[in-house]
Amino acid sequence: MLKVIYPVIGKERILPFYLTGIGVSSPEYRVKRENGLVSYQILFTKSGEGIFEVDGQKYPQKKGSCFFLPPGQAHEYYPINDDWETYWIVFRGEGLKEFMGRLGFVCGMEIKNVDIDSLMRCFNSIYIAAGDSINGGYRCSNLIYEYILLVYRQFFDRTDESKRLGNITQDAICYIDDNISRDIGLEELAGIGGVSLQHFCRVFKSNMGMRPMEYVARKRIATAKLLLDSTELSITEIAQKTGYSDAGYFGMVFRRFEGMSPTQYRRNGYL
Structure with missing residues (x-):
């Protein structure tokens, strides 16, 4: 199952945060990006197992693992078995680099044992809002901010x-x-x-x-x-x-x- 929404980006570009993509990959497949993404990405594992490779380092992923990637970060990830299920969002925004830097999100990093339930609730709200092609961009902007702070607390307030x-x-x-x-x-x-x-x-x-x-x-x-x-x-x-x-x-x-x-x-x- 692959559930993906790539919103049409227009006036949302003026917002501090705007969604460029959101999806559920079940099962996840092999992805290799030698030049990274142009957006920020947050990906967490709901079930199964996979591997993230960043800067020559391998990071095993399993239920409760969460990975953050900044734009331009070369990376590769792939499943270990056929049931690796991931939830991911990609997003951009004016001044986002400075904001994310202040929070400590400056390079690829992972954390284990995140609170999946809280991330799932916010993720699902973003997914629903992303389906609204008229006004969803504004609600997504608010929810992405909430999502970033949820992840921030998982990474840095432990x-x-x-x-x-x-x-x-x-x-x-x-x-x-x-x-x-x-x-x-x-x-x-x-x-x-x-x-x-x-x-x-x-x-x-x-x-x-x-x-x-x-x-x-x-x-x-x-x-x-x-x-x-x-x-x-x-x-x-x-x-x-x-x-x-x-x-x-x-x-x-x-x-x-x-x-x-x-x-x-x-x-x-x-x-």
Whole structure:
């Protein structure tokens, strides 16, 4: 199976990040690029095994391996068996070299045991947005930034303590994502991490830059926007699917974040 989208690049070139390609290769095949790519690439392994070769060095890849490549980096990769499944994106952007350099992404590098679930969620969002030939480029730009930061934390923020604290936050986020249609309380989220309410709130805000319930509200609205854009569900149905039993209250929260009602958002075609 080969699922690939290469967006038509037009006005997106003015954006700080824009997608040039995204795909799932299952199985992955042999690729050799003596001059590298003109885009940045992030590739992670969902299953199976393969080999990356960069600068004469071989890097075995298996489930949870992630590889970063900057433009112009000669490389080759190939499967060890017939079931190497990879997920990859390639992207460019004005000033991206300086930005990536500040983060430490200056040469080909790999990391093992990445959080596949978090990468998959963001990857799938980018893939869906890439399928929208009208407005998808703008949403992809936001999501690529999010994806880069996810990968950055996997590569450079790996101390035992940061992983422990990150796991408390990540477990809560996964729970929120999986239960966005139902009522979610702070005590419930703290209980998932097995920590006190005060400690959970402090750790979550430190990691995410916002309080837990603000994240819940933002996640609900982000989900609602996707449903408004991609389905014909009524406002009441969307409210229920995003955890609001009262459509009027849902509309009030939506307006607070977006500056317009859900109906106006749908009518204007914002993404």
